[in-house]
């Protein structure tokens with residue numbers, strides 16, 4: 001985005017990339033659902049970032065709507081899905097989006113040097129008045145974002161926060177008899193809560209633990225507990241549409257139904273929800289309808305760890321935000337800027353990560369075009 005927005009009459013732009021082609025992680029991101037951004041209104045959108053204060057003016061300067069408009073101008077039409085996430089319209093593949101951006105580079109005479117690994121500040125091959133680093137975080141190393149750059153910045157006295165996984169699966173020590181029958185099954189339309197933050201969505205039960213949008217979005221809170229206490233507790237609401245009292249009402253006039261039959265008949269529960277309650281609750285809790293109603297609304301699950309960094313969708317850590325000024329310039333290295341996931345920030349998956357990176361690139365280009 002930076003290269004596409006820089007004034008070509010003012011700058012000769014060269015992109016150096018260690019891979020043989022640009023945008024490998026962009027293409028990986030496109031492999032599942034390709035969320036280019038999210039359609040949420042601005043204030044809520046900005047609140048998704050940690051720290052949101054840092055992103056306030058960045059996202060306001062180049063918003064989700066601005067990104068969609070820019071994509072439209074370069075030939076990429078988007079649509080808002082039922083999840084409010086923004087995708088390219090049917091028929092447009094991730095490679096088409098990448099190629100449309102690369103076409104902008106051609107139009108602007110941007111030079112691309114691939115198979116070029118930057119090896120540190122002593123690298124004499126690159127001669128530039130202004131250097132912008134956008135070397136990425138540290139997950140999915142196969143895409144080139146290997147985080148190996150941190151040592152070069154540390155040597156310059158720049159504060160580097162160790163990388164940690166974000167938007168990742170979390171470990172649950174499931175009982176063997178539970179996971180052998182539920183592995184791969186999903187829990188739909190539930191809420192997951194950690195501390196005061198609650199997110200609606202879907203969770204998938206895996207051998208490792210739990211994954212899915214609802215839990216990814218709680219990564220900052222979960223990580224805080226894992227770092228401090230060595231474990232984190234989240235609470236599931238398996239029936240968001242009803243209160244505890246309404247569930248208790250549904251349990252009245254039980255007749256000779258078993259608890260399982262009661263959950264199926266009155267709450268429309270499926271086997272996965274019932275098996276989950278059974279594995280997480282004691283026999284006393286499962287058979288006491290008052291207690292069961294409460295637990296359906298607030299089912300505690302203990303998370304033991306985060307997935308390995310390389311399997312995470314994104315990482316936090318990297319260059320401390322205190323090291324850059326409001327234009328992403330390193331305070332200790334004038335004319336040197338850092339943008340994207342290599343800075344220490346966090347956002348949920350679902351379009352916020354790419355939007356954060358695009359907006360930073362846009363804002364920096366506006367600033368450089370003006371100086």
Ligand SMILES: Cc1cc2nc3c(=O)[nH]c(=O)nc-3n(C[C@H](O)[C@H](O)[C@H](O)COP(=O)(O)OP(=O)(O)OC[C@H]3O[C@@H](n4cnc5c(N)ncnc54)[C@H](O)[C@@H]3O)c2cc1C
Pocket residue numbers: 016017018019022023024025026028029030033034035036037116117118119134135136137139140143144145146147149312313314339340341342349350351352353354355357
């Ligand atoms: C599986 C997966 C799915 C995702 N899905 C989404 C999604 O749907 N929506 C969303 O918003 N985000 C998604 N993301 C996150 C998003 O892709 C990243 O946040 C974003 O690509 C980060 O952009 P970046 O430019 O900061 O870094 P990157 O895209 O990681 O690019 C950094 C580049 O720097 C190069 N590089 C690194 N070191 C050197 C060096 N020393 N010399 C030269 N080049 C170097 C790398 O090869 C790489 O090409 C997903 C990520 C993953 C892994």
